[in-house]
Amino acid sequence: DVKVTQSSRYLVKRTGEKVFLECVQDMDHENMFWYRQDPGLGLRLIYFSYDVKMKEKGDIPEGYSVSREKKERFSLILESASTNQTSMYLCAISDRQETQYFGPGTRLLVL
């Protein structure tokens, strides 16, 4: 079974804090993705990576950055958290057949 692990299920942070969300896979998949999910807006792609140290912007990259130093780990960074970044964050990986496997999600609340 493919396993995608996210560092936290729930997180509460203050406005202006720097926030790190981590995603770890136990497979050797090249592609890793970060989405956010909001009621009425659905899932939107923030960033993705197709190899170590490679990153591409998704549809809503503003206010976020990412890091992929090792193949199994993909981090999403909120440089200065704001209340409009309160959301459910989902990490996903894809295999060669491009089926995407998702982690359990991190529900972030920014106060």
Add this chain to the structure above:
Amino acid sequence: KQEVTQIPAALSVPEGENLVLNCSFTDSAIYNLQWFRQDPGKGLTSLLLIQSSQREQTSGRLNASLDKSSGRSTLYIAASQPGDSATYLCAGGTSYGKLTFGQGTILTVHP
């Protein structure tokens, strides 16, 4: 830009009914079409993936079809059960496995 629409937004059926969920997409140049299931507060679980060269895929009581020319996909669920209650999401896949998601259909199967 790819846009994915799902109809209906919500569906409530009695146990045992066969049902169809609809998904339409604007850009026919998709690599694949994926269907996911999401339970409340959880991540997404992949159900079926149809490559662009395929017309349908089946897994147990689920059957998904793809018609690229009309920009449509359907998910057919046979003999529905209360355990099928969840949100069902379709997504069109492009290069590097990037997905564009629909808003989802909330399915409730009542005993």
